[in-house]
Amino acid sequence: MNNKPSYEELEAKIKVLENKSLLVDSLKQDIEINNIFLKKLFDTIPNPIFYKSKDGVYEQCNNAFSKTILGVPKEKIIGKTLYDLKEYIPKKYADIYYKKDAELFSNPKEQFYEGAVKCADGVTRDYHFYKSPFIIEGEVLGLVGVMLDVSNYKNTLLELKNKNQILSDLSITDHLTGLYNRRYFQEIFEKKLSLLNRYNYQFSFALLDIDFFKDYNDFYGHHEGDIALQEISNILKNTLNRPNDYVFRVGGEEFAILFEVGILDSAHCVIEELRKKVEDLKIIACNNSVCHYMTISVGLGNILKVAPNTNSEVIYDEVDKLLYRSKESGRNKITVKDIII
Incomplete structure (x- = not known):
């Protein structure tokens, strides 16, 4: 029997191989x-x-x-x-x-x-x-x-954080003096009272007023008055600059200070140093019935004990009375009291 492929079969196989070759080339x-x-x-x-x-x-x-x-x-x-x-x-x-x-x-x-x-x-x-x-x-x-x-x-986040911090600082800072403002005073004051009630935490609170400042403003004008406020504010900042010291401008020429001392008697020493530094600025006073230079009067309360839920205004009024007493007794003075309510 003849098993040789016919010519047509060979042609068909060659065609298949050619197609496979073309497919391989195409795939390659x-x-x-x-x-x-x-x-x-x-x-x-x-x-x-x-x-x-x-x-x-x-x-x-x-x-x-x-x-x-x-x-x-x-x-x-x-x-x-x-x-x-x-x-x-x-x-x-x-x-x-x-x-x-x-x-x-x-x-x-x-x-x-x-x-x-x-x-x-x-x-x-x-x-x-x-x-x-x-x-x-x-x-x-x-x-x-x-x-x-x-x-x-990350730089954008940092910039945003810095801008938020600036906004936050502006919201709690007095624009003229750079000190904390009254709103922030209330916030910090409440926190300190809360710590006092919870942990028997004691602190000192001073209210001070620039003596005869209205006379100075009326005589020299508001621009010079603003300069005097800034100079005194710088003394406050530089004297009370520890982490737990807070200095606030709470009114036109009125300031508040919240601070801590190891021995309560030292609180008076701190404020006395402050009083002397303000006088040593030698800002000429318009009303020299007390001193030739601008001075401050201070009410200082050592907050020792406060009954729970005591309104902070009650304590503020107590220290404000001490400030009033300093003014009534001749100004350029400090009146101190341990406050227990």
Whole structure:
């Protein structure tokens, strides 16, 4: 029996082979086009991207990583580890990245963290790192990393925080003197009273008034009066500048001070020092019946005990009476009392 294929059969088989060859060529071309596309896409993405083997060797990276982060061609990165690139990656950063990579390989899950990166232009920027293990058939072969520059975002947040702080400061600050205002005085005063009732916390409260300030304003004008207020306010700020000292402008020429001393007798010493410093400014007084220079009168209360739910106005009135007594008894004086209500 003749088993040789006929001419027609051979022609058909050749045709099939030719079609398969054309298909293979077409697939190769598609793969090549896809590879070119993926490479172009990889390098076009503005975020730095890299791939490392499990040994920590850079196997691939995009232009954003090579140019922005290290500032060198890819050829100088591929095949190197973090520590091989010490000319471009400071050791303190390399140690951080190495530790993070090791954590990912030991626990192959998605990883996210924020880190500072010294870029090729010498600027240190904040980046979010997104890393994922590269796993095939259960075996970890390496990791893929994507970096997102969040420096502008963080700077914007910081600017917003600073602006909010400025707004907050403005809302509690007297614009002329830079001291805290009356609204903030009420807030702090209530907090201190709450601490006193809860923890037997004691503090001192002084109200002071500039003697004959209206006469000074009427004679020299409001501009000079404002300058005098600012000078005295600076004395208050510089004299009571500890963390728990609070100085407020609560009226035109009236000020309040909330402060703490280890020994209550010391409170009088603090206020006496303040009284002398104001007089030593040597601001010429218009009414010199007390002194040739501008002075202050002070009511000082050492707040020792207050019954729960006592209205703060009651305590304020007690200290205001002490201030009034200083004025009635000749001004440029301090009247002190331990207050227990």
